[in-house]
Amino acid sequence: xxxxxxxxxxxxxxxxxxxxxxxxxxxxxxxxxxxxxxxxxxxxxxxxxxxxxxxxxxxxxxxxxxxxxxxxxxxxxxxxxxxxxxxxxxxxxxxxxxxxxxxxxxxxxxxxxxxxxxxxxxxxxxxxxxxxxxxxxxxxxxxxxxxxxxxxxxxxxxxxxxxxxxxxxxxxxxxxxxxxxxxxxxxxxxxxxxxxxxxxxxxxxxxxxxxxxxxxxxxxxxxxxxxxxxxxxxxxxxxxxxxxxxxxxxxxxxxxxxxxxxxxxxxxxxxxxxxxxxxxxxxxxxxxxxxxxxxxxxxxxxxxxxxxxxxxxxxxxxxxxxxxxxxxxxxxxxxxxxxxxxxxxxxxxxxxxxxx
Amino acid sequence: xxxxxxxxxxxxxxxxxxxxxxxxxxxxxxxxxxxxxxxxxxxxxxxxxxxxxxxxxxxxxxxxxxxxxxxxxx
Numbered sequence: 001x002x003x004x005x006x007x008x009x010x011x012x013x014x015x016x017x018x019x020x021x022x023x024x025x026x027x028x029x030x031x032x033x034x035x036x037x038x039x040x041x042x043x044x045x046x047x048x049x050x051x052x053x054x055x056x057x058x059x060x061x062x063x064x065x066x067x068x069x070x071x072x073x074x075x076x077x078x079x080x081x082x083x084x085x086x087x088x089x090x091x092x093x094x095x096x097x098x099x100x101x102x103x104x105x106x107x108x109x110x111x112x113x114x115x116x117x118x119x120x121x122x123x124x125x126x127x128x129x130x131x132x133x134x135x136x137x138x139x140x141x142x143x144x145x146x147x148x149x150x151x152x153x154x155x156x157x158x159x160x161x162x163x164x165x166x167x168x169x170x171x172x173x174x175x176x177x178x179x180x181x182x183x184x185x186x187x188x189x190x191x192x193x194x195x196x197x198x199x200x201x202x203x204x205x206x207x208x209x210x211x212x213x214x215x216x217x218x219x220x221x222x223x224x225x226x227x228x229x230x231x232x233x234x235x236x237x238x239x240x241x242x243x244x245x246x247x248x249x250x251x252x253x254x255x256x257x258x259x260x261x262x263x264x265x266x267x268x269x270x271x272x273x274x275x276x277x278x279x280x281x282x283x284x285x286x287x288x289x290x291x292x293x294x295x296x297x298x299x300x301x302x303x304x305x306x307x308x309x310x311x312x313x314x315x316x317x318x319x320x321x322x323x324x325x326x327x328x329x330x331x332x333x334x335x336x337x338x339x340x341x342x343x344x345x346x347x348x349x350x351x352x353x354x355x356x
Numbered sequence: 357x358x359x360x361x362x363x364x365x366x367x368x369x370x371x372x373x374x375x376x377x378x379x380x381x382x383x384x385x386x387x388x389x390x391x392x393x394x395x396x397x398x399x400x401x402x403x404x405x406x407x408x409x410x411x412x413x414x415x416x417x418x419x420x421x422x423x424x425x426x427x428x429x430x
Contacts, residue, residue, distance in 0.1 A: 091413055092373070229396070279417075
């Protein structure tokens with residue numbers, strides 16, 4: 001517990017937050033309008049701009065953004081800027097099918113990807129195969145997020161909650177509230193987490209910028225210890241860049257959970273506004289995360305892969321322990337608000353919820 | 357008739373968006389790694405192209421949404 005980012009009050013906050021997730025599930029159950037598949041899996045297909053955008057945002061920017069993206073940016077440097085482009089390109093991918101699929105889904109009452117495939121091709125085995133591929137893709141997505149949950153819980157509690165225990169506990173809570181309230185509960189928790197994620201990224205970016213210095217201020221340091229960050233891009237890297245973009249343009253835009261959210265939009269205008277907002281978010285979420293990781297590479301060089309994936313936590317822990325704790329060594333309660341906020345922020349990583 | 361809908365003006369937008377991923381070629385890092393305001397030059401180039409791509413998508417959603425539908429969707 002000595003290395004924990006959470007104080008005892010923080011632990012209570014953690015428990016309260018987890019309890020509130022289950023309450024959201026109960027609220028979702030009471031808010032359901034009818035006992036139907038459409039109501040359970042699409043939240044009645046009546047999401048407005050606020051909820052639809054935030055649930056799309058929280059789904060696309062998961063624990064993988066905080067752990068995986070930051071780790072990749074730490075290792076690859078600015079080359080990982082491709083993540084900003086591919087996050088925008090995903091919406092370009094949606095445009096290939098969403099304008100046509102949405103009215104069709106409304107008219108035919110689609111709930112899952114399989115419903116459309118069955119309607120379009122009327123072929124049982126093709127539907128089974130595509131659903132199986134969807135489940136496989138989703139499994140990878142869930143694994144990365146569960147891994148993120150384990151890391152974060154272990155780090156913020158200083159090992160009091162272990163990696164495996166954290167994953168199991170969070171998974172149970174998610175199953176409870178999703179079973180209770182279906183997609184409605186998922187979207188509500190996504191909305192809370194989406195706001196926290198966005199605000200958290202901006203705050204962490206500001207903290208890092210102020211306490212570790214700007215990109216320009218760190219450039220000299222980087223040029224000494226990570227010269228590779230300033231190498232000219234090679235033809236192999238350029239080909240890799242475009243390959244990644246094409247793969248993600250066509251791949252992530254057809255994630256089953258994304259298609260389900262398109263079905264869940266209240267109307268076309270809602271869907272259009274939500275997609276437009278999604279285009280802006282890579283510049284306000286992915287880009288700051290990459291900048292944080294690059295600055296982190298200047299201050300914490302030589303981390304291995306596992307260490308690099310915790311670069312944001314490492315930077316915050318170092319800043320908190322060395323710079324803040326020193327100043328308030330004798331005022332115990334001072335770490336309460338900060339640690340509580342940090343947990344809430346990192347709890348965002350239960351984006352597996354979004355796969356309901 | 358075989359070439360329909362490619363001569364339907366409404367379908368131009370769809371064909372363009374269908375191949376819009378080719379626009380992503382412009383974001384490829386082609387410039388040098390010389391530092392400019394703390395970032396490699398190619399980062400400014402790729403980021404700029406991404407911003408333009410984002411703007412085009414927002415404009416397309418706002419004004420061309422209906423063109424992206426198949427004719428039978430009304």
